[in-house]
Amino acid sequence: MAAAKNIIDENRASCEVVSADVLELILFRLPVKSLLRLKSVSESWNHTISNRDFAIAHLRRSKNSLFPSRKKFLFWDFSNLLELKNNELKPFWDHKINGYIVWQCCDGLLLLSNYDSSGNMFVALWNQSAKTYTNLGFPFPSPEYIFTCGINFDSLSKDYKILVTDLETYAVFSNKSGRWSELKEVKITIGEDIKSFPLDGHICWISQVEEEHSYTIEILLFDFKHDKFCKFFYDIGRLIFDCRLVHSPPGQFCMILADNFDKARVVWKKAGGEWMEFNDVPVPVMECHSEMHLTEDKELIFTCDCYGPPYIFTIYNLIEKESREISRPDGTFGPCHLFIYVDNLFFSGSTSI
Structure with a gap:
């Protein structure tokens, strides 16, 4: 000794x-x-x-690309954690997030919510790399309904911030202070041009404006840097069959505008980057579950035949215009959430970060 x-x-x-x-x-x-x-x-x-x-x-x-071996695409389907490896989905390591609602992933931090044994809702973060779980509590006095939760890294204050709102009131959790802000009333500012907006925030919803001969999409975002909600109207130019928000990496925005049952227009923008549109993307909207994802490599991932076997993932590359299909392992079910494994020291159990 x-x-x-x-x-x-x-x-x-x-x-x-x-x-x-x-x-x-x-x-x-x-x-x-x-x-x-x-x-x-x-x-x-x-x-x-x-x-x-x-x-x-x-x-x-x-x-960045210096760690290619650690860039893993993971899927969560309420009971299984799967890794996309060599064009196959395989079980990943053990996890402790059964039964949680998965809201968003940001830099390897998975934003969750659930109810405790007393029926009270709480928000939590799961750090994939550290395998640590942080209960953040809940800012509302009577948690009966959440419209949306979102997480974002505020580069100005160098702080992870988490939004919880029912669209009447909202609160923001700060990683730096370790607590929730006071509840505030939701006040919406009308933005001028969605194409020039930095998109450094959580997108709450998109919807087609329900007016006769209307060809406009309504987009609501929360600006974490300035602590405000912004609404934008985007003229899509023609009548569409459906519109859906695509889950995207932080600082990116993507939506699908379906022209018919099997073809769609994909709109994509990265913070500080060019607004891009991809036409005639083969997305069968009627067969897809609403959980669609965009990777940092501009690959669109969605599920077809989601109401019965065989459960298939389709991965479509927007740049190369090529697609491939991946079968899900036996024992998996329901819609899947995609997130990317990233080494992150925040919310890892350290008292200083």
Whole structure:
């Protein structure tokens, strides 16, 4: 025991010799699970790993192409967690989110809600990389109905923020402060041009304006940076059969405008990027479940034959205009939520982040 303790002490002493800059370069390359274990090596290591700026820089590196092996597409169908690997869906690791409503995924953080044993609703976050679960409580005094929940990283304040609203009142949770804001009345500002809007917020809904000879889509967003709701009207130019919002990565917007039963127009925009439209995309709207997703590689993923076997995923690349199909494993059912595995130190159990 004494010999082992001496070795540990010597290793810790040698760790202190490494300069802070070199240490950060080394730690940046490590996954979250390893970083959480290394916090106990020394006070300086713990301070570095628990620093908010380090967490932001590590997240940025985790999301870029330097970590291709950690870029995993995961699907959650209320009972199973599946990974898309080599064009096949296979079971992923154990999870503890059975029975939860899945609202959104942002940078590997899964936003959930559920009811406790007393029937009270609460909002929670599940960090995939750290496998940690954080109960955020609930800001409404009598939680009977939520219209939407959303999560976004506010780059201005360097803070993850979570919106909960019933469209009459709303509250925002701040990761920095660790608490919910006071309930505020929803007041909607009419925006001028959706194409020039930065889209750095949670999109609440889209709908076709129900007026005779109307060719307009109504889009409601919440602007996390300025703490306000914005409504936009987009002239689609012609009468359409249906419109649906596509679940997209943070800072992106995508909607499907169905011209008929098996063809649609896809509208896509990335924050600070060009507004793009893709015509004649083969999306069979009548056969698709409303859960449709857009990946960062501009691949549209949707489910066909969702009311009976065989349960098939179709993945359509908007740029290459090619599609492929993937069968779901036995034992999976219902609509699936797509999210991307990202190493993220936020909400990982650290008291400082």
